[in-house]
Amino acid sequence: MTDRSEFEQRPRAGPLALAAGTAVGLLLSTGLLPEALPIPALGPLPVHAEAPVATPTAATASSSSATIALPPPTRDVPLQRNVDPMTMQLPELPEASPDLTAEELRAIRIFARNTPSVVNITNIRQVPVQNGYMSFDMERIPAGFGSGFVWDDQGHVVTNYHVIKGAAEVKVTLLDQSTFSARVVGGDSDKDVAVLQLVGVPPDKLRQLQPVTLGSSAALLVGQRVFAIGNPLGLEHTLTSGIVSGLNRELSTGTVTIKGLVQTDAAINPGNSGGILLDSVGRVIGINTAIADPTGKGASSGVGFALPIDSVKGLVDQILTYGRVLRPVLGITLAPPQILKQLGQPGVLVLEVPKGSPAEKAGLKPTTRDRFSGSLVLGDIITGLDGRPVKNYSDLVGILDEKRVGDTVKVDILRSQTDNLFASGAARKMTVTITLGERGQVNVTE
Structure with a gap:
């Protein structure tokens, strides 16, 4: 598994990669970069990156024997943006069209309705730059790019925590290419959710922001259609589609496990982190977060993971209310799991019970050493x-x-x-009542 804390220009190698990543450095050496696409100051071309397919121009056609067959235009009025770039508006389309299927019309409308809500996020970090002998200056450079989405009409943007981790400054670019600084309201690294507040947005621009429509992840079924919108590889507002491939997946980074993830085969690539996963009605059902990457190249393998929106709602509400996520704890420190594994006993062993913690008030017993023999006396096993x-x-x-x-x-x-639970086989089953405290208020594991 790839560490979620890494958020770099180049996707890390490993069996699982985060969907946040580089911009379009891979386009620089191909000569295929569209004129409208900004070029970030990033590092060298990843050796594993593949050049995207672009429409050949007269110049490129003359210099290459390969040609790309383009379909003839099928309609006189192409889909285009409204005069106001903050809102995308579809042209009037008939209920039935010989050129578009009902499924295509649905995808077009979902994209048009949700694209204004998706933003591009730039993580800017301070790095030391040598300025003469034994002298360094601190410069701010873009360290990575990701996606996010407008949560409400107050200028709050939700994204993955790993997208903004370690940032000295966060920049958010809207659909009309206007860019604003953002303040980190709060986040939860364990659950990989963060909330930003746009700064310096004019009142008229703030009123134009379009929050997403939230759905529910509780009733999702494997096989139902989903759509992903984000900024993969720096390609802004890219739509991909697929199905729900699995539910209740777990993502482990070694120290933290995120449960209840939605698995999808909709293409998710570096830069998609923090983007939205939508149902077939256009409601947000998840936040695109990571991809399985057996090749270590940081590219989509058809196995992507999204945080379920139902769990995200509660986290965002707490961050907006308290500026942090209130994590409930029993008020204990847990012993290494190897102790109970060696004894074949399921459960978790209480190692310490700090004074004043909820667990101490409830009477839980810690693991100790016998003062005479020095032998280990196991504490309570939950x-x-x-x-x-x-x-x-x-x-x-x-x-x-x-x-x-x-x-x-x-x-x-x-x-x-007794002094030794398993030597004697004597154990007493008990049930105690504990009022949960808040992590951070007591120095505990759980």
Whole structure:
């Protein structure tokens, strides 16, 4: 798995890559860069990048034996933007057209309706640049690009946390190519969600912003049609389509596991991170976040992952209200899982119970050493939470993620009645009630 914290010009190698990434450095050596596409100051051409296919001009046609057969125009009035570049507007189309199928019309309308809501995000970092012998200046350079989308009419933009991580400055470019600075309101690195606030936007421009229409990820079914909009490889406002390929997938980065992800075969590439995944009605059902990348080249493999919008809603609401995500905790530090694995006991072992924590108030016992023999005396082992089994750390975190700070939960535990629980086989099953605290208020693991 590729570390989500990495957000660089060039996609990292690894079995799973984040969908945030480079702009169009790959176009520079091909001579195929459209004139309207800005050229960011980025590094060298990735050796694995493939040149995109472009319409040949007279100049390129004369210098190459390869030709591209272009279909003849099928309609007199092409789809185009409205006079106001902040809003895309479809030309009047008949209900039935010999040139467009019903499925094509639906995709066109979904793209036109949602494109104004999708923005391009630039992560600008400070880097030291040598200025003479033993002297360095700090310069700001674009470190990476990603996508985001307008959340409300107050100028809030939602994206992935890894898109803006480590940024000294964040720039947001709207559909009409106007660019504004953005302040990071808050974010959650574990869940990979961040909220930005546009700064310095004129009131008339703010009124023109078009928030997305939120759907629900709860009732998604494998096989239903989905659409992705983002800025892959710096190609602004690109639409791809596919289906829901799987549900409740897990994404692990070694230390953190994100559960409940939506898997899709809609093409997702570096730069798509923070973009939207839409249902066939045009409602947002997820945030495009990562791709499976067995080749290590950072390209779409047909296996992409999106954060489900239902979990994103709660995180964004907390960030807008408190400036951070309130993560509920029991108030304990957990022991390494190898201890219980060696003993064949499912659950999680309590290593420490800090003073003043919710767990201490509920009477949970930590792991200690016998003062005379020096042998390890196991603390309480959590085996269930609110009637649901807890077999490992992932189970515990998954259940806690559904709770809120201040909720009261019933915790099932095994408690040793002797110095050595497993030598004697004596254990007492208990249930204790704990009022969840907030992570950060107590120095705990969970």
